[in-house]
Amino acid sequence: MTASSAAPAGEDERAQAPGHPPDVVAAVFHATSGEPHVALLVAARGADGDPVIRWSNPGACELLGLAASDLDGAPLSEIVLPPDGVRIDHLFRRERPTTSAVNVRTAVGEEVSCRMRTAPSPDGDLWTLQIQPAQSDLELVLRASAEAHEQRFKVLAERSPVPTMMSEQGMRLGHVNDALCALVGVTADRLLGTGWLNHIHRDDLERVTETAIAVLAGQEREMEARFVDTQQRVRHTDVRFTPLHTPGIGDGFVATLEDITERRAFEAQLSYQANHDSLTGLPRRNKLWDHIATVMEDPDAGLACMFLDLDNFKVVNDSLGHKAGDALLVEVARRLSGSVRPGDLVARFGGDEFVIACGTRSVEAALEVADRVLRVLSEPFVLDGVEVHPRGSIGVVLRRPDHQSPDDLIRDCDIAMYQAKSRGKGRVMVLDESARGAVYDTLTLVSDLRQAIEERRITLCYQPIMRFDEDGRRLASVEALARWQHPDRGAIAADVFVRLAEEHGLVRDLGLVVLDQACAAMARWQDELGPLAPPRMNVNLSALQMSDYQLVQAVKGTLRRHGLDPHHLCLEITESALMNDPDTASTILAQLRDHGVQVAIDDFGTGYSSLAYLRRLPVNYLKVDQSFVAELQDGHTAVARAVISLARNLGIDVVAEGVETHAQMEILDILGCPLRQGYGISTPLDDAGFVDWCRTGHPLATVGSR
Amino acid sequence: MTALALDIDTVLDGLDRMASQRPVAARIVATSNSDRTSAVGLANALGADVALAAKVMKLANSAYFGLSGKVTSLQFAVTVVGFNSVRSIATIALANLDDERLLPQGFGELSLHLAAAAGSLGPRFGTRTADGMALGLLAPLGMALLHQTDRHGYDQLVAATELGSQRFAAESIRYGICSPQLSGEALNQWHFPADMVDALRAVASGPEGALLRTSYELTARLVEPHHKKRALERLSDQRITETEASARLTAIRTDVRELRSALGL
Numbered sequence: 001m002t003a004s005s006a007a008p009a010g011e012d013e014r015a016q017a018p019g020h021p022p023d024v025v026a027a028v029f030h031a032t033s034g035e036p037h038v039a040l041l042v043a044a045r046g047a048d049g050d051p052v053i054r055w056s057n058p059g060a061c062e063l064l065g066l067a068a069s070d071l072d073g074a075p076l077s078e079i080v081l082p083p084d085g086v087r088i089d090h091l092f093r094r095e096r097p098t099t100s101a102v103n104v105r106t107a108v109g110e111e112v113s114c115r116m117r118t119a120p121s122p123d124g125d126l127w128t129l130q131i132q133p134a135q136s137d138l139e140l141v142l143r144a145s146a147e148a149h150e151q152r153f154k155v156l157a158e159r160s161p162v163p164t165m166m167s168e169q170g171m172r173l174g175h176v177n178d179a180l181c182a183l184v185g186v187t188a189d190r191l192l193g194t195g196w197l198n199h200i201h202r203d204d205l206e207r208v209t210e211t212a213i214a215v216l217a218g219q220e221r222e223m224e225a226r227f228v229d230t231q232q233r234v235r236h237t238d239v240r241f242t243p244l245h246t247p248g249i250g251d252g253f254v255a256t257l258e259d260i261t262e263r264r265a266f267e268a269q270l271s272y273q274a275n276h277d278s279l280t281g282l283p284r285r286n287k288l289w290d291h292i293a294t295v296m297e298d299p300d301a302g303l304a305c306m307f308l309d310l311d312n313f314k315v316v317n318d319s320l321g322h323k324a325g326d327a328l329l330v331e332v333a334r335r336l337s338g339s340v341r342p343g344d345l346v347a348r349f350g351g352d353e354f355v356i357a358c359g360t361r362s363v364e365a366a367l368e369v370a371d372r373v374l375r376v377l378s379e380p381f382v383l384d385g386v387e388v389h390p391r392g393s394i395g396v397v398l399r400r401p402d403h404q405s406p407d408d409l410i411r412d413c414d415i416a417m418y419q420a421k422s423r424g425k426g427r428v429m430v431l432d433e434s435a436r437g438a439v440y441d442t443l444t445l446v447s448d449l450r451q452a453i454e455e456r457r458i459t460l461c462y463q464p465i466m467r468f469d470e471d472g473r474r475l476a477s478v479e480a481l482a483r484w485q486h487p488d489r490g491a492i493a494a495d496v497f498v499r500l501a502e503e504h505g506l507v508r509d510l511g512l513v514v515l516d517q518a519c520a521a522m523a524r525w526q527d528e529l530g531p532l533a534p535p536r537m538n539v540n541l542s543a544l545q546m547s548d549y550q551l552v553q554a555v556k557g558t559l560r561r562h563g564l565d566p567h568h569l570c571l572e573i574t575e576s577a578l579m580n581d582p583d584t585a586s587t588i589l590a591q592l593r594d595h596g597v598q599v600a601i602d603d604f605g606t607g608y609s610s611l612a613y614l615r616r617l618p619v620n621y622l623k624v625d626q627s628f629v630a631e632l633q634d635g636h637t638a639v640a641r642a643v644i645s646l647a648r649n650l651g652i653d654v655v656a657e658g659v660e661t662h663a664q665m666e667i668l669d670i671l672g673c674p675l676r677q678g679y680g681i682s683t684p685l686d687d688a689g690f691v692d693w694c695r696t697g698h699p700l701a702t703v704g705s706r
Numbered sequence: 707m708t709a710l711a712l713d714i715d716t717v718l719d720g721l722d723r724m725a726s727q728r729p730v731a732a733r734i735v736a737t738s739n740s741d742r743t744s745a746v747g748l749a750n751a752l753g754a755d756v757a758l759a760a761k762v763m764k765l766a767n768s769a770y771f772g773l774s775g776k777v778t779s780l781q782f783a784v785t786v787v788g789f790n791s792v793r794s795i796a797t798i799a800l801a802n803l804d805d806e807r808l809l810p811q812g813f814g815e816l817s818l819h820l821a822a823a824a825g826s827l828g829p830r831f832g833t834r835t836a837d838g839m840a841l842g843l844l845a846p847l848g849m850a851l852l853h854q855t856d857r858h859g860y861d862q863l864v865a866a867t868e869l870g871s872q873r874f875a876a877e878s879i880r881y882g883i884c885s886p887q888l889s890g891e892a893l894n895q896w897h898f899p900a901d902m903v904d905a906l907r908a909v910a911s912g913p914e915g916a917l918l919r920t921s922y923e924l925t926a927r928l929v930e931p932h933h934k935k936r937a938l939e940r941l942s943d944q945r946i947t948e949t950e951a952s953a954r955l956t957a958i959r960t961d962v963r964e965l966r967s968a969l970g971l
Contacts, residue, residue, distance in 0.1 A: 083887070083904075083907040083908050083910070083911075083912060084908070084910040084911040084912060086883065086887055086907055087882050087883070090714055090882065090883055090891070093714070093715050093718075094715055095715055095719075096715070096718070096895065098891070098894060098895075099894060099900070099903075100894075100907065101900070101903075101904045101907065101908075101914070115900070168788075168834045168835065168836070169771075169785070169786060169787070169788045169834065169835065169836045170766070170771040170772065170773055170785070170786035170787070170788075170836075171771055171772030171773050171786075172770075172771055172772060172835050172836070174829045174834060174835055175829065189950065189953060189954075189957070192826075192829060192835075193825075193826060193835060193957070193961070194769065194770070194771070194772035195957075197772050209772070209773065209776055210776075212773075213773065213776055213777075213782075216782065216785060216786065217782065249788055249789060249790070249834065249836075249837075250745070250784070250785045250786065250787070250788040250789060250836065251745075251785035251786075
């Protein structure tokens with residue numbers, strides 16, 4: 001019997017497992033003993049207690065390089081080398097199999113790393129040893145390939161410029177690469193485990209943990225997180241987490257980081273520039289709005305708002321130049337910032353206006369701040385060698401429940417500031433409720449006016465201008481007078497709504513509506529009245545319209561639209577408005593007159609017209625202010641006489657306004673002023689009334705002798 | 707010290723008897739040994755033992771794993787601490803390693819320090835942190851078994867030797883096997899992963915035992931004030947150097963604090 005086919009002595013009996021017939025046991029033995037790829041040995045304890053080989057199969061002979069006859073009886077300790085410190089007899093248990101990592105010494109002295117399974121026979125006297133190389137050739141190849149893959153990945157990860165970290169389980173990192181170490185400025189040892197959490201900005205730690213939990217549950221996530229390096233510098237990163245599941249081990253993640261610190265810094269710079277005034281460095285309006293809105297989110301938070309307007313800033317700007325004006329604003333900003341309390345916000349509202357938001361519920365505390373601001377503000381400051389004492393007016397308002405938005409609060413402190421200004425500048429004013437009511441009232445009226453203009457509910461009435469001479473009286477022109485019938489408040493005086501229009505940017509639209517309606521009426525009258533129609537329509541212009549270069553085009557367009565000759569239109573401008581900017585006014589009026597439109601100076605004598613200008617202005621009429629006409633019958637004729645004389649010398653016609661009595665008429669006859677307008681001739685008439693008045697031969701009103 | 711004929715089979719039989727008294731823990735160990743086990747399966751097995759489940763939850767929510775208070779499900783806890791940690795906790799229960807009356811003095815501290823050291827050093831040796839922790843936690847199992855078998859003699863042996871190679875040598879002389887190797891035999895019997903068993907068997911020499919040798923040395927430096935240092939480079943097969951010992955010891959101390967609270971050892 002050869003070693004490859006023979007069983008150890010007495011094996012047949014001992015190998016029989018209870019309940020297994022001998023022929024079955026023999027079949028199993030035959031199949032396994034002849035298997036060349038399985039090394040099998042059977043050992044028994046020798047006389048000294050050490051295991052001795054009793055049998056070997058071809059697989060064992062091939063592995064060990066020894067013949068079965070050489071193996072038979074050999075001490076196992078010469079062939080099998082257990083780990084250091086482990087005695088070989090410990091691998092042989094009576095009642096249970098063991099598996100061990102051992103080295104097997106071959107015939108040529110080579111030590112092969114193997115795993116050895118030792119199974120006792122039922123009676124415990126013999127052990128079957130199944131020895132397998134720790135790794136088969138295929139396993140060696142696969143392992144080498146896996147190690148090569150791992151090495152490539154390791155090199156890739158470690159050399160990658162992308163900071164990378166890997167957790168094999170939970171939040172504990174098992175690997176970090178050089179780029180991450182460089183980002184945080186520490187060695188890998190400080191980041192492994194949970195060390196990396198010490199370098200996350202404390203305000204971000206919760207979010208990072210929440211994100212990691214979601215990733216550990218299998219989701220991919222991306223987030224922004226701040227890391228803090230060893231020098232306490234904050235690094236902004238974009239972190240991309242990917243789950244990493246290891247079967248049988250647990251869940252971890254791989255995270256790559258993108259350092260976006262510079263991008264964030266650039267964005268922060270842009271944001272700063274967007275939110276801060278470039279000249280003073282103070283927050284702008286939008287930042288102020290955000291700040292107030294944030295405070296207002298808490299209904300119980302105290303807030304006082306102060307609106308500061310520099311007094312006479314325009315004087316500095318105009319006299320010392322814009323550069324000096326800018327320097328003053330910078331200095332004011334510095335002083336304001338130094339006068340407020342920690343947590344208060346100073347913002348540049350625009351121009352020479354600043355707003356201070358104070359976190360307080362106490363008006364006394366707010367006034368204390370305001371007084372300190374005024375005191376510090378007024379300290380002298382040298383600008384281009386000139387000592388200036390900046391002054392300002394401050395309006396203060398405390399937040400109240402009816403302040404629903406930052407707009408409400410700032411509007412009220414703006415009102416308070418105007419109250420302070422109106423009471424003499426250089427003072428602090430807490431919002432006065434009655435004044436606030438008046439302002440609200442005005443704002444409502446402005447809103448109604450805007451709507452009335454849009455809906456063309458501004459109406460006109462007409463007052464004739466008559467020429468009186470030796471041939472009798474003739475209708476020379478008619479002045480269109482704007483009227484506004486408010487649905488709730490009744491008639492609003494023209495000087496009131498015109499002033500509101502001027503103050504709130506509505507005057508251009510108002511002027512165009514009036515011009516359009518007047519030209520429309522004129523065109524209609526020409527059709528309806530024929531020769532009885534007035535030869536001309538006078539329309540008033542606001543002072544503000546005299547700086548509107550589009551006025552000329554608008555006038556031309558309106559005339560064209562209504563088919564009127566330009567000479568049918570006369571535009572009236574007050575003397576004071578004319579002198580606001582005489583050069584521009586002169587240019588515009590010249591263009592109008594070149595087009596054929598007549599021009600009259602209204603309320604003449606009340607302003608301070610330069611005679612030199614007057615001579616150059618393209619004017620057709622002067623209208624003597626009614627105050628001079630009114631005093632004629634009291635013997636005060638000097639001004640009217642001088643105006644009439646001046647006009648005559650300049651070749652300009654004169655219209656006397658406000659003519660009410662026969663006495664005035666007679667004096668005007670004597671002074672040689674044939675063109676007259678006033679209640680003594682006709683009150684202003686509505687459209688139908690004017691048409692009737694024309695058709696009935698221009699009857700004079702019943703006037704008194706005085 | 708005289709040799710004592712230690713019958714390993716008898717010792718392991720004793721372990722089996724203990725295990726039979728904790729069938730749920732035994733099932734957890736068996737479940738976590740299976741390659742096909744999922745976190746759901748292991749969490750289900752763990753859920754049958756409230757005390758063990760609580761320990762795993764506590765460990766998962768400890769600062770050691772960086773998720774304090776965030777782990778609310780047992781399944782998530784299992785994935786956080788890893789299967790090996792779950793198996794180790796169950797093994798501690800199986801072997802009565804949580805009963806101080808049956809253990810040599812200082813056993814709990816030794817176990818904690820070895821767990822923290824092997825967990826912290828693991829990645830340097832290609833071992834996952836949680837696997838290293840599990841290895842360190844169970845390495846002294848053999849020590850408990852020797853103590854139960856030869857209480858007086860083993861206490862004398864411990865008193866006369868330093869932790870580490872000196873003690874292992876003394877154990878081998880007296881019992882024919884040193885305590886980590888005995889741990890390896892016990893874990894082998896319970897079908898723990900082969901590399902864990904190999905690491906314990908190779909504690910005296912061989913590359914597989916380098917992590918555990920180094921962990922024993924650093925633990926000895928922390929728990930034995932007069933420990934005679936042995937070069938880390940040699941113990942660790944050049945993976946750890948003496949220059950980083952100080953930082954390593956600090957990290958291990960921190961981890962010990964966290965694990966002590968989490969594991970209740």
